[in-house]
Amino acid sequence: MTNIALGGAFLGTGGGGDPYIGRLMAEQAIADNGPVEVIDVEDLDDDALVVPVAMMGAPTVMLEKLPRGTEANAALEALQAYLGKRAAAVFCIEAGGLNSTIPIAVAAAAGLPIIDGDGMGRAFPELQMVSMTMHGISACPMVMADEKGNSLVLNTVDNLSTEKFARVITVEMGGAGLIALYPMTGAEAKKSVLRGSMSLINSVGQIIRSEQAANRNPADMLARDLNGVRLFEGRVVDVDRRTEGGFARGTCKIEGLGPDQGDTITLEFQNEFLLARSADGAPRAMTPDLICLLDLETGQPITTEQIRYGFRVIVFGLPCDGQWRSVAGLDLVGPRYFGYALDYQPIKSLNATN
Amino acid sequence: MTNIALGGAFLGTGGGGDPYIGRLMAEQAIADNGPVEVIDVEDLDDDALVVPVAMMGAPTVMLEKLPRGTEANAALEALQAYLGKRAAAVFCIEAGGLNSTIPIAVAAAAGLPIIDGDGMGRAFPELQMVSMTMHGISACPMVMADEKGNSLVLNTVDNLSTEKFARVITVEMGGAGLIALYPMTGAEAKKSVLRGSMSLINSVGQIIRSEQAANRNPADMLARDLNGVRLFEGRVVDVDRRTEGGFARGTCKIEGLGPDQGDTITLEFQNEFLLARSADGAPRAMTPDLICLLDLETGQPITTEQIRYGFRVIVFGLPCDGQWRSVAGLDLVGPRYFGYALDYQPIKSLNATN
Numbered sequence: 010m011t012n013i014a015l016g017g018a019f020l021g022t023g024g025g026g027d028p029y030i031g032r033l034m035a036e037q038a039i040a041d042n043g044p045v046e047v048i049d050v051e052d053l054d055d056d057a058l059v060v061p062v063a064m065m066g067a068p069t070v071m072l073e074k075l076p077r078g079t080e081a082n083a084a085l086e087a088l089q090a091y092l093g094k095r096a097a098a099v100f101c102i103e104a105g106g107l108n109s110t111i112p113i114a115v116a117a118a119a120g121l122p123i124i125d126g127d128g129m130g131r132a133f134p135e136l137q138m139v140s141m142t143m144h145g146i147s148a149c150p151m152v153m154a155d156e157k158g159n160s161l162v163l164n165t166v167d168n169l170s171t172e173k174f175a176r177v178i179t180v181e182m183g184g185a186g187l188i189a190l191y192p193m194t195g196a197e198a199k200k201s202v203l204r205g206s207m208s209l210i211n212s213v214g215q216i217i218r219s220e221q222a223a224n225r226n227p228a229d230m231l232a233r234d235l236n237g238v239r240l241f242e243g244r245v246v247d248v249d250r251r252t253e254g255g256f257a258r259g260t261c262k263i264e265g266l267g268p269d270q271g272d273t274i275t276l277e278f279q280n281e282f283l284l285a286r287s288a289d290g291a292p293r294a295m296t297p298d299l300i301c302l303l304d305l306e307t308g309q310p311i312t313t314e315q316i317r318y319g320f321r322v323i324v325f326g327l328p329c330d331g332q333w334r335s336v337a338g339l340d341l342v343g344p345r346y347f348g349y350a351l352d353y354q355p356i357k358s359l360n361a362t363n
Numbered sequence: 364m365t366n367i368a369l370g371g372a373f374l375g376t377g378g379g380g381d382p383y384i385g386r387l388m389a390e391q392a393i394a395d396n397g398p399v400e401v402i403d404v405e406d407l408d409d410d411a412l413v414v415p416v417a418m419m420g421a422p423t424v425m426l427e428k429l430p431r432g433t434e435a436n437a438a439l440e441a442l443q444a445y446l447g448k449r450a451a452a453v454f455c456i457e458a459g460g461l462n463s464t465i466p467i468a469v470a471a472a473a474g475l476p477i478i479d480g481d482g483m484g485r486a487f488p489e490l491q492m493v494s495m496t497m498h499g500i501s502a503c504p505m506v507m508a509d510e511k512g513n514s515l516v517l518n519t520v521d522n523l524s525t526e527k528f529a530r531v532i533t534v535e536m537g538g539a540g541l542i543a544l545y546p547m548t549g550a551e552a553k554k555s556v557l558r559g560s561m562s563l564i565n566s567v568g569q570i571i572r573s574e575q576a577a578n579r580n581p582a583d584m585l586a587r588d589l590n591g592v593r594l595f596e597g598r599v600v601d602v603d604r605r606t607e608g609g610f611a612r613g614t615c616k617i618e619g620l621g622p623d624q625g626d627t628i629t630l631e632f633q634n635e636f637l638l639a640r641s642a643d644g645a646p647r648a649m650t651p652d653l654i655c656l657l658d659l660e661t662g663q664p665i666t667t668e669q670i671r672y673g674f675r676v677i678v679f680g681l682p683c684d685g686q687w688r689s690v691a692g693l694d695l696v697g698p699r700y701f702g703y704a705l706d707y708q709p710i711k712s713l714n715a716t717n
Binding site for chain 2 (some may be wrong): 091173254
């Protein structure tokens with residue numbers, strides 16, 4: 010579970026929730042209910058019901074408002090009751106310290122397998138930003154539940170509307186809620202789910218842990234094994250973070266150390282890191298490519314809500330799943346969607362000399 | 364229908380929606396579907412399903428975002444589908460130019476009777492402020508629908524939570540949504556619904572129209588027949604109104620004319636008028652008693668979103684239903700709930716010399 014929480018936090022690109030809380034929740038659920046079977050999406054019956062479950066909200070809030078662990082199952086139960094059908098499997102909507110582990114806890118408590126796949130191949134801040142949207146699958150009916158016992162069923166005209174309604178409800182829930190959404194058939198899952206995500210998350214977690222055990226920073230091994238780019242090394246000198254509209258938004262300025270001495274990089278985030286710019290404003294990496302922050306000494310992934318002044322960090326970049334580089338993909342999660350006047354440029358071409 | 368819209372607007376105490384739009388909607392629905400039967404709550408089977416329907420939101424927005432007329436039926440349909448049961452009757456959650464007429468339009472389209480009763484005996488700004496709450500009846504499951512085709516089912520832990528979630532959803536719907544809520548049995552309706560509201564609304568509308576036809580201001584006749592108080596006569600010299608948090612909030616200052624020359628009265632509102640104060644700050648009338656604004660010449664009721672600088676008006680007060688003067692009633696709708704540091708004083712004792 011430590012591997013999953015660590016790998017999820019890394020691929021969560023700053024979002025997707027705190028890995029420590031996520032690990033505890035999943036470990037407790039497995040201790041209570043036994044282990045969870047990981048299945049391939051191809052193992053599903055075509056007419057089986059499959060449901061991703063997740064926590065939604067600002068990661069900053071999740072740190073202060075711990076889930077009880079039963080709300081996500083309550084959301085799944087309410088969705089099953091609404092549909093009049095039982096789920097055959099759950100899966101992760103995104104990678105993240107929390108959103109890679111909550112579905113494991115839900116699967117354990119519900120006695121269901123979990124699919125080796127997810128909807129993003131990373132984390133994104135809004136719930137329409139999934140491969141399912143590109144395949145025409147509705148986020149609705151969607152259920153949201155909170156720790157007080159409130160639950161809501163949403164039926165909206167499109168997935169962007171689902172996000173807008175769910176976001177204001179999340180804020181009213183105190184900043185975070187548990188969700189079950191994108192109910193789909195096995196056949197729909199086979200065409201839309203990004204394959205092998207849990208395996209990838211596990212491998213990343215393994216690399217980080219074995220390098221940590223060998224007292225090496227995992228950045229070089231991750232760069233080699235994941236085709237990643239070590240973008241920058243430095244010290245956090247400024248963090249401007251606010252919880253706004255149900256998101257953790259802000260910027261983080263990092264002054265170079267070692268090979269990057271004298272240079273500066275600025276990261277912009279909305280739950281997840283979205284853009285890395287040099288001091289002259291030139292982009293070094295941008296959404297949908299992954300921007301990950303690692304502790305310079307330990308290689309531990311750092312989420313956007315954990316960053317503090319003085320942290321010594323490595324900024325790390327990874328190419329996104331190919332689906333996100335399509336026109337439909339960039340419409341959903343490209344830099345212009347987030348308000349940046351930039352055309353998407355792949356991280357490898359932005360850093361060709363690295 | 365003109366009587367209902369007029370009487371509803373009067374008893375709506377400034378809220379409950381625009382009577383002109385409400386009248387058009389109900390007239391159209393009756394022209395399309397035939398007349399609506401008004402029944403006594405005692406005529407219901409004890410296990411029948413009964414559902415109030417209404418528009419929720421800032422009246423200011425309702426003027427700019429006209430309902431298509433089908434959203435309220437969509438809300439009722441979705442609630443029936445969710446419950447797996449058909450409604451035997453609908454009723455008005457409150458009095459109001461729109462909220463007394465929308466249920467008639469829904470009843471006509473659905474081929475259902477409407478109960479001669481409502482949940483407030485006036486209008487109040489929040490949806491937990493109904494006699495049903497005092498009788499322990501849940502607002503949930505509640506359905507909200509908008510003109511775009513979005514709908515949501517709410518299941519909350521109490522009726523105040525229903526209001527809070529529904530309000531943010533209303534804002535996300537563009538400021539107004541159609542709602543079906545407080546699904547209840549005939550037996551529950553018999554113990555909780557305020558009786559005779561549609562008849563009262565109709566009588567008030569009749570008085571206003573016959574006095575208008577006789578070229579008399581209806582205030583004196585309304586004061587006599589409804590045990591009301593003619594509080595003030597003057598000219599609107601200032602209106603401070605903002606649409607905020609899904610409500611129309613503000614204050615309205617009126618300078619005296621005729622018998623009130625030299626004096627001033629200030630009205631405070633949140634969709635509905637909540638408090639009338641003299642120039643020295645002394646209260647003249649307060650929630651849950653009704654504060655109604657009438658055009659000085661025509662006697663036409665004026666809603667909080669219609670008030671403009673220069674209007675010549677009569678401020679009129681009416682005692683509320685006795686249920687609202689109980690401890691439970693004042694907890695729900697008394698002046699302290701709305702943030703005024705005042706103990707409730709009945710309008711008759713505040714204006715004993717009138």
